Amino acid sequence: MKIWRVGEIAQLTGLTVRTLHHYDEIGLLHPAHTSEKGHRLYVEDDLQRLHHIILLKQLGFSLEEVKRLMTDPAFNPLHLLEHQLARINEHIQMQLDLRDRLNDIYSLMHRGQPVDPSRFMEVVQMINISRSKHFSREMAKNIQRNYTSMNSEQIREKNEEFRRLISGFRSEMEKGTPEHDPVVLDLARRWKSCLQDAAGDYDQLSRSAESYYRDHSDQALPFGMDGELYQFIRKAVLKI
Amino acid sequence: MKIWRVGEIAQLTGLTVRTLHHYDEIGLLHPAHTSEKGHRLYVEDDLQRLHHIILLKQLGFSLEEVKRLMTDPAFNPLHLLEHQLARINEHIQMQLDLRDRLNDIYSLMHRGQPVDPSRFMEVVQMINISRSKHFSREMAKNIQRNYTSMNSEQIREKNEEFRRLISGFRSEMEKGTPEHDPVVLDLARRWKSCLQDAAGDYDQLSRSAESYYRDHSDQALPFGMDGELYQFIRKAVLKI
DNA sequence: CTTACTTCCTAACGTGACGTGAGGTTCAAG
DNA sequence: CTTGAACCTCACGTCACGTTAGGAAGTAAG
Numbered sequence: 001m002k003i004w005r006v007g008e009i010a011q012l013t014g015l016t017v018r019t020l021h022h023y024d025e026i027g028l029l030h031p032a033h034t035s036e037k038g039h040r041l042y043v044e045d046d047l048q049r050l051h052h053i054i055l056l057k058q059l060g061f062s063l064e065e066v067k068r069l070m071t072d073p074a075f076n077p078l079h080l081l082e083h084q085l086a087r088i089n090e091h092i093q094m095q096l097d098l099r100d101r102l103n104d105i106y107s108l109m110h111r112g113q114p115v116d117p118s119r120f121m122e123v124v125q126m127i128n129i130s131r132s133k134h135f136s137r138e139m140a141k142n143i144q145r146n147y148t149s150m151n152s153e154q155i156r157e158k159n160e161e162f163r164r165l166i167s168g169f170r171s172e173m174e175k176g177t178p179e180h181d182p183v184v185l186d187l188a189r190r191w192k193s194c195l196q197d198a199a200g201d202y203d204q205l206s207r208s209a210e211s212y213y214r215d216h217s218d219q220a221l222p223f224g225m226d227g228e229l230y231q232f233i234r235k236a237v238l239k240i
Numbered sequence: 241m242k243i244w245r246v247g248e249i250a251q252l253t254g255l256t257v258r259t260l261h262h263y264d265e266i267g268l269l270h271p272a273h274t275s276e277k278g279h280r281l282y283v284e285d286d287l288q289r290l291h292h293i294i295l296l297k298q299l300g301f302s303l304e305e306v307k308r309l310m311t312d313p314a315f316n317p318l319h320l321l322e323h324q325l326a327r328i329n330e331h332i333q334m335q336l337d338l339r340d341r342l343n344d345i346y347s348l349m350h351r352g353q354p355v356d357p358s359r360f361m362e363v364v365q366m367i368n369i370s371r372s373k374h375f376s377r378e379m380a381k382n383i384q385r386n387y388t389s390m391n392s393e394q395i396r397e398k399n400e401e402f403r404r405l406i407s408g409f410r411s412e413m414e415k416g417t418p419e420h421d422p423v424v425l426d427l428a429r430r431w432k433s434c435l436q437d438a439a440g441d442y443d444q445l446s447r448s449a450e451s452y453y454r455d456h457s458d459q460a461l462p463f464g465m466d467g468e469l470y471q472f473i474r475k476a477v478l479k480i
Numbered sequence: 481c482t483t484a485c486t487t488c489c490t491a492a493c494g495t496g497a498c499g500t501g502a503g504g505t506t507c508a509a510g
Numbered sequence: 511c512t513t514g515a516a517c518c519t520c521a522c523g524t525c526a527c528g529t530t531a532g533g534a535a536g537t538a539a540g
Contacts, residue, residue, distance in 0.1 A: 022498055055364050060338055077360045081346045092335050098300055099328050106321045120317045124295050262527055278489055
C-alpha cells in the first residue's frame with residue numbers, strides 16, 4: 001500500500017501544496033491518514049479522487065459544485081451540465097461581442113491620428129454607442145467610416161457644433177420656446193444636416209437614436225443629452 | 241452649476257452607492273466636493289469621468305487599468321488594447337474548447353444509460369483524454385462511438401480487463417521479467433486486442449498514446465498507469 | 481418643534497480559489 | 511549531530527464590490 005506525502009501529490013498532479021491544504025480545509029479532499037505529527041498522508045484512492053476533482057474543475061465547475069457532485073449521490077450531473085452549458089454559451093457570446101468592439105476600436109485607433117487620450121475616449125464612446133443593439137450593422141459601419149475619414153481638426157469641429165446645438169436646444173427648451181419657433185427650426189435644420197453628415201441616412205439614424213434614448217431615458221447621456229431634450233429636438237425636426 | 245448626491249449618481253448610472261464609495265476609496269473617482277458633514281457632492285465633470293470609467297470597464301479592463309488609462313497621460317492605450325485582445329482571444333479559445341467537451345459529455349450521458357455517478361466520471365475522463373491535443377478528431381470520434389455502443393455491463397467488463405492487464409504488466413515489470421517472456425507476450429496480445437476493440441486503429445492509437453504519456457510521464461495516470469510502465473508495455477507489444 | 485422617513489456616512493466582514501509569507505516542527509541524509 | 515528540505519499552522523492579500531451594523535444628516539408632514 002503506497003503512501004504519498006503532500007509534496008509528492010503536488011508534483012504528481014501539478015497542483016501546489018497550498019492548493020492541497022485548501023482542499024483539505026474546505027473538506028473537498030481529506031487525506032486518508034494523518035501522521036501523529038500532523039503530516040498529510042495520501043493513498044491511492046485519494047489520488048484517484050483528486051484526479052476526478054481536477055477533471056471537474058477543468059470543466060469549469062466551482063469547488064462547491066465539484067464537492068456536491070462527488071459526495072452527494074442524489075445530485076444530478078445532467079442538470080448541472082445543462083446549467084454549465086447555458087452559462088458558458090452566454091459567456092462566449094459576451095466575449096465575442098466584446099472582442100468585436102475591441103477590434104473596431106483598435107483598427108480605428110491604429111490607422112488614425114496619433115494616440116491622444118481624449119481621442120481614445122471618443123472612439124471608445126462612439127464604438128460603444130454604434131455597436132449597441134439599437135443600431136444596425138450597416139449604420140454602425142457608416143458611422144465608423146465617416147469617423148475615420150475625418151482628421152482630428154474636423155472631428156473637433158464636429159464635436160463643437162454638436163455641443164453648441166445641444167446646449168442651444170436646451171436653453172430654448174428651458175425658456176419654453178415652442179418647437180415651431182424660427183430659432184428652434186434653424187437649430188433643427190443644422191442638427192439634421194450635422195447628423196446626416198455623420199451617419200448618412202437621417203431617418204434610419206433617428207429611429208435608432210429614438211430607441212436608444214427610450215432605453216436610456218432616465219440616464220445622463222454624453223454631451224448633456226437626455227430623454228426629455230431628445231423629444232424636444234425630435235418634434236422640432238419634424239416641423240422643418 | 242448642478243450638483244448631484246451619491247444616490248442620484250447611482251440612479252443616473254445604474255451603479256450602486258457602494259460602488260461609488262469604492263471608486264472613491266481607491267482613488268478612481270473622488271467627487272469634486274465634500275459637504276462639511278462628509279457627504280459626497282458630484283459635478284458635471286465627475287459624471288463625465290464616471291461614464292468613461294463605465295465604458296472602459298465594459299471593455300474588460302480592471303479598475304487599476306482604467307485608473308492608469310485615465311490619469312497617466314503617457315500611458316499608451318494601443319498597447320493595452322493589444323494586450324486585452326490577446327487575453328480575450330485566448331480566453332475565447334479556451335471557452336470554445338470547453339464547450340465542445342461539455343457538449344460531448346452531455347450527449348454521451350443524455351442518450352446513455354441512467355445517470356450514475358461513477359459512469360459520469362468515466363465519461364468525463366474519457367472525453368478529456370480523447371479530446372486532448374494528442375488525439376486526432378477522427379480518433380476521438382472513434383473512441384466515443386465505440387463507447388456509446390456498449391451498455392454498462394460491457395463497459396464494466398472492459399474496464400476490468402484493462403485494470404487486470406495493467407496490474408499484470410506492472411507485477412511482471414517489477415519482477416524483472418523481460419519483454420519477450422511468453423507471459424508478457426500473452427498480456428501484450430490481449431492488450432492490443434483490447435485497445436483495438438476500443439479505438440479501431442491500434443497503430444494510430446499507440447502513437448497518440450505515446451505522445452500523451454510523454455507529456456504526462458511524471459504524473460500518475462488513470463488505472464495506475466505511468467510513463468515507465470507504458471514503455472514496458474510498448475516494447476512488449478513490438479515483440480508480438 | 482417634533483416625528484418619521486429617507487439618504488447619507490464610516491467601518492468591517494464576506495465572496496472564490498488560492499498565493500505568499502512568518503515562524504516553527506519534523507524528516508532524511510551525511 | 512547537524513544541516514537542509516519538506517512539512518505544519520496561522521493569517522493576511524487578491525478583486526470588485528455586496529452586505530450588514532450603527533449612527534448622523536437631510537427632508538417633509540403634522
